[in-house]
Amino acid sequence: MNDFAEGQRWLSENETELGLGMVQSVDHRLVTIFFPATESERTYAKNNAPLSRVSFQVGDQIETAHGEILIVKSVEQLNDILVYMAQMPGEGDDMVPVPETQLSHHLQLNKASDRLFSGQVDSLRWFELRYSAMKAKEQQQRCEVNGLQGPRIDLIGHQLYIASEVGNRYAPRVLLADEVGLGKTIEAGMIIHQQLINHRASRVLIVVPQPLVNQWFVEMIRRFNLHFSIFDQARVDSLTDLDDLALDESIDIEQIEIENPFLSEQLVLCSSEFLAQCDLDQISQGEWDLLVIDEAHHLEWQPGNPSNEYLRVETIANQTPGLLLLSATPEQLGQESHFARLRLLDPDRFHNLQDFVEEQKAYQPIAELLETITDSDKWDDTLKAQVANYIDDVEIDETNRSQIIKELLDRNGTGRVLYRNTRKNIAGFPQRKVFPHPVEACEEYQYEIAEHLDETVAAMLHPETQMHDESWTLFDTRVDWLKNFLKENRNEKVLIICAHKDTAIALDLHCRFKLGINCCTFHEDMDIISRDRAAAHFADMEEGAQALICSEIGSEGRNFQFSHKLVLMDLPANPDLLEQRIGRLDRIGQQNDIEIHVPFMQNSAQEVIFNWYHMGMNAFEKTNAAGSEIFKRTHAQLFDAILEYDDSQHQKALIESTRTIAKEVNKAMESGRDKLLELASFNQSKADELIERVAERDSLAPRNFMESCWDRFGVQFEDHSAQSYVIRPGDHMFIGAFPGLAEDGMTVTYDRSTALARDDMHFLSWEHPMVNGAIELVLSEDKGNASVCILKNKAIKAGTLLMEVLYHIEPIAPKYLQAQRFLPFTSIRVLTDINGNDLADKVNHENLSKQCHKIPKNTSRQLLKSEEKTFRKMLKLADKKAEVKAQAVLANVVDNMQASQKQELNRLVSLRKKNPNIREAEIDFIKNQTDKLTTHLSDTQLQLEAIRVIVAV
Template sequence: MTDFTIGQRWLSENETELGLGLVQNVDHRLVTVYFPACDDQRTYAKNNAPLSRVAFEVGEQIETMHGEMLKVERIEPLNGILVYMGKQTGGGDELIPVPETQLSHHLELNKASDRLFSGQIDSLRWFELRYAAMKAKEQQQLCKVNGLQGPRVDLIGHQLYIASEVGNRFAPRVLLADEVGLGKTIEAGMIIHQQLLNHRAQRVLIVVPQALVNQWFVEMIRRFNLHFSIFDQARIDSLISLDDLELGENVDIDLNNIEVENPYLSEQLVLCSSEFLAECDLNLIKDGEWELLVVDEAHHLEWSPEQPSKEYLRIETIARDTAGLLLLSATPEQLGQESHFARLRLLDPDRFHSLEAFVEEQQAYQPIAELVSQIVEQETWTSSLKQQISQYLDDVEICEDNRDRILSELLDRNGTGRVLYRNTRKNIKGFPKRKVIAHPVDNCEKYFDDVGNDLNETIAYLLHPETQYADESWTQFDPRIGWLKNFLKENRSEKILIICAHKDTAIALDLHCRFKQGINCCTFHEDMDIISRDRAAAHFADQEDGAQAMFCSEIGSEGRNFQFSHKLVLMDLPLNPDLLEQRIGRLDRIGQNQDIEIHVPFMQQSAQEVIFNWYHLGMNAFEKTNSAGSAIFKRTKAQLFDALVNHSDQSQQEALIKETQEITAEINQAMESGRDKLLELASFNQKAADQLVEYVAERDSLAPRAFMESCWDRFGVQVEDHSEKTYVIRPGDHMFIGSFPALPEDGITATYDRKTALSRDDIQFISWEHPMVSGAVDMVLSEDKGNASVCILKNKAIKAGTILMEVLYHIDCVAPKYLQAQRFLPYTAIRVLTDVNGNDLAEKVNHTNLSKQCQKIPKNTSRQVLKSEEKILRKMLASADKKADVKAAKVLDSVLTNMQVSQSDELNRLISLQKKNPNIRNDEIEFIKTQTQLLEKYLKDTQLQLEAVRVIVAV
């Protein structure tokens, strides 16, 4: 393990642009390094920190933090710190002590000109690779969809739109509430990916139900190349074990007074279950310095003004100290306005402070929703409509040509559009049809109607009569079993998902079908551990030798995706309509390419038939998504319970169906004409979504294949064809370096084609955002290889003996990552091609055409050229520096002006919006102000950096 001492200077190998780092804190496991040049801090594990010790040698020049230049004469170590004894350039003989803590924070290593004139030269191929890496970094930072191209996902408009809207914000606090099957997990993953890639966040905590932990873990790796660490109590215990405290023997230990390093700080990306969160040490996890908190299935967080749940209070405590918060819930309002308010209250407690005020505010949005509908639907606006619009927008020109701007302003200034995104199947295309098929069977006399000690228990027994038996003997006489046996035999070539309420029911059905009927099937229930569930899901998904059917308990209706199947069997029906929608949503998802068959066996003249008719005839809940289900249940609950208990009373059932139909129509009409319309318009912009899809597709067409093949060739990585559009990439026997970024020892199978990657989970998708590609770019630019080169040029049009010098520079603003200075000043490559007369030929002769005519030259010959022509070459380099300075000044002046205009526009927009939409938080406005001041400072301090020099001699 490397020895670190507070005050030492280290350089980040992966982020050299951070400048010279200063060790601030060291413990037995972690080292914290502060980078003053960009006011940033990093915490690394000591045993694998990507850091290089910076130690100058005698004779080298050093710069102090005050700008003084000294030549090192002697070096004296002092308690692990180096003290340089140096003489001032042009000064006397006095030795001035400079502790390494006083060195300049800006450091330029391996200066190209120094290597060139000392004869440390590389081949022209290394120079070309360096230029390619510079252009790759420049293009990536200029990319309009930076952060959206890398994920291995289908290019689906509404997902890209939400990810773009939210992912680019400072500290987003948003509820993602798309209907089941629209891809909330994908949206959350893309937002996380963007926030990390653009350095908006570095430490992320994801909290999900225990049943979904492994699925999220795999999805984050497979789709987003994000490696989260799963934390549970066993891991926490191991991280704070007494062995790690490094205490000596025979020491009296008072565990209550031991201060240990917070175990959550050992990883940047952490994933844990909501069950673990409910029982863990709240203070430790709260102090994890999270910058983004993600909570899946947030509707499980129960809250009331009088008695919020323990789980809710814990999330609230962590969210209060975390800048960004993403909540995922498919049922934001169906659980009632109180539940919906509870979610919004987590996002912004200052904004959503009163349930009564929230309810009143929602009612005020209905006329705005109606106005928005008229704006969208009416091609030509009446004077009356224009007057209505002007009442809400007094600073926008009211005319049809300005329709998009008016819609955008109305949606931005009203409602919860900035904190809540909800897409429904109504405004998203590409979903299959749903068809319900009823399978009435005979009633069974062996089940009893008079069971249970209270109403709820009685209804539970009526809907799930098999639970009256303590064993699986019911499978011998239940009439649904015979139907299921025939159904499975008739559909042997189909994948069939079977869901029932209780795990004992699922287990009994699996055992009966497997051992009595010889059917290849499996189970999936809450008593199985995560690994066993994943194996069962994989066995069911296997198209060749996998299970024909999978029996799920109720947990199969949340989180899992089985859209490779299109046949769903519901052995019973839940009382909660949202739970029914969750069940159907396992198959009814984006990516489903067949119509869905929903098969429902039920015993006639029983409570099962009553609830089927209530769902199907009363609210059409099987064949259409049912956003109003919870509200309908709440208003018909008493009547439904009476009908279930008195299931032989036909008139009572008919009255229930009629009442349910009327309430369903009423609620759907209210939702259609009310705030939901406003919300859905705010959640999706088809034009913007289509443009994002086009941008990402265009970026896909510019795959990094040529660049990566050059890298692999230079660094000794082996590449072989695997199949069409697919390659095997593995470390070579004689690699130039010890390891290649994101390349494991056993190699990977990869493709540059998105469709191929989506069809094969075992194949990695190589895009410009893949860690291997971004790592290769950073590696090439952080190495000195290729920054000094000499070659010959064969061109009959150029006189033999002519000398050209191709000089590469870059401008890269060294600033804290959260400022996102690259939005205004991306990494910018500047190229100068000068002759001995100081003329810049870069505009006339491009790099690619020039390189095609260049050839290698023996190193000894190169060094002779450099030595004999050093005076001329130094003059040419000085001329190139001046011309590059002029180009850089123009870029920086333009950048500074554009930044000030853009920031001013955004600040004025937010201030204006805040007067009409309290969703605009004060900290967003203050951030813009502070960001502008800091950006101005760092942009003005940006210096042109010499990157590489190539001397070209015509022969």
């Protein structure tokens, strides 16, 4: 076990990029190290901490925190702290005491040279893998779509555009309000993913209605590789329970300070119901970087009378830099409700409802002007004069059309805080067709009036629930219809949804064992792995199930767009649930018209609700964004009609009333459309460019790199099926575990389309945690940083000595500064001969490696020992060549960064004069970021990475 003391300097062996660390605290079991260069903190178990004690010897050169370079003359120890007695080079004999606490946080390591000259050399493959990891890290940091390529999503323009616009902001505060079916959850996930992967955020809290908790949990894992922890009261209680400690009489319970349970995890997901009753002080003090609220329109607010739920969200939002609100109905159902949402985003900007209403009216002429200049090929003088009224610093001419449109959108409306796309301005959706299938009513079902009206209605809509076994499948006429339908569509994939899991299970058993139909089931009692297997079995086009029978959970979070036939064995009373069900197939990219088949018993409650949906609001064949409002205004009449299902006049009155209300609500929604907002929410040319760049990155999949890693670290891999592979821990794994590799193995694919169809497979992009982990694993290990080989090339004289030396430049800075935007990880390669000539430009690494061959380790050690002086001289010559290359890279980095930051700052300051949606916090962040970046980029140093000695034979 290492002996630690506060103030000592240690280095993380696994994360050398953190710089030189300092012991902050020590107890009997743990040691906490603070890394000032990156403002990071790590806590390790003392008995196996991956740390190396940093100490210098007499003659070594050290650098102080003030940048002074000194030569060590002697080393003393005071209270476990090393004190270096050192001198300034060339400045007399005066000694300067330098405690190790005063050393610079930026430490240059020469582990490669130490290992080489001590004979600790590795094989050629390890050296080549190290080179590949360096190039992979460099390419990833230079990628212009970093954060967008990794998610398991279709490349859909409006989603990528919004994610790109919002995800790169500092602490974004935005309302995502795309119409139902356009993918708000995916947009939010991409923004979260970008914020995390680019280190703009590290702590995220997501709050969603209870029925959607599982959907979000699965979506975050399967689509974005983000593992959120679900918090409920039971979990909080378990984290704050002191009962076990109370049994120890030596512990004074009253003196123990209970840690905030919400600080125990970085990524937290909870229900809005839990948020409404949990400890507000604890959750609001969770130090969140980003708060995400789904179904935000449920947060009720009126001037002077906000709801408890609204106030709780407001409290957390006021203490959290970033905020994402999701709502499909932002302003259409009332400007008061819309203002309440915007008020959460920026209470300083949106502080008065009446001012907001007047401001919105003023934007209408601008929206109309934008439509005119977009549609007009030639602009007359009158149109130019109208544009000049709003823009006075840009030449008004149709040749500047794109710039003028951008300026108008930037300076007016709520475009920076609100994004809304509708199906009217997004192409690619299929048609929806409904096919009613009336069947005879079943006399076996008896209806009784329950204590609560909702229970009575539910029993009438789902009559099979009154049976306590599967016997209903033998007489229910809907089941007979389903049997015939599946036989008539043997070659089609059919998604079947019903409300209850018991119904789904009974249908599955009946279809498989009684009817011999290849099907599977999907319900809430299945664990995630079982659900994945069922979904994969359904997705298999060759030997998979013909039908997937789902409970209501089947309408949440899954994409089955490879099917276009949907069977609804019953109908929910909630229109939003119906839209969710249809939305499993009604997706952008669906290649066929969607067939919605609805079997229902005639002269029953099922017929009433079918007619209400179909004839009253046309909910099957058109998206129904207003469904919840229509239900709110008609549900009493609907329930009465269900109870009196044999009263035809009652049914007619319901249909007429629903049609009238639907017409009113839809008209209100249409008139409430913010056309200026819709124009600001999507840019087709930029979206096309993003799609092209992500697709290009997809084509450069990490297959070769990962297979090399697996081979080196003892991971077994083999083909699984087209475009997919199985990997599992090998019997002789090089280390105890490989990043992200499950003990029982996993199936992976590099192909996006395969990943979209198979939720059970991991999508291995360059952004996948396993790939990033593999890159860091290779670069953090010593393996491969020293190697010796022979070169077989008749054109090169035998006995010729070459040295291939790899270096890198990487700023050591806090991750939230994103210093890699201005100085990405840069690899530098030098290939020197004995005279110091650099041959790197003439001979590339790949061609050289093809001619290199292994040499016995004993031989390589003898060679290194006999020619050590020569090799040390060659390394010094290489260092000089590399330093020249490094200075060329670093020469203008700070100036370019400052120019870029100044340009962004000036843009925001200029826009803020005309658009108050630009927050002062964004401007202050740019200024502070520039100052810190200047300091850290100026301190960047060249780092030696690996050495390969080459002997021609």
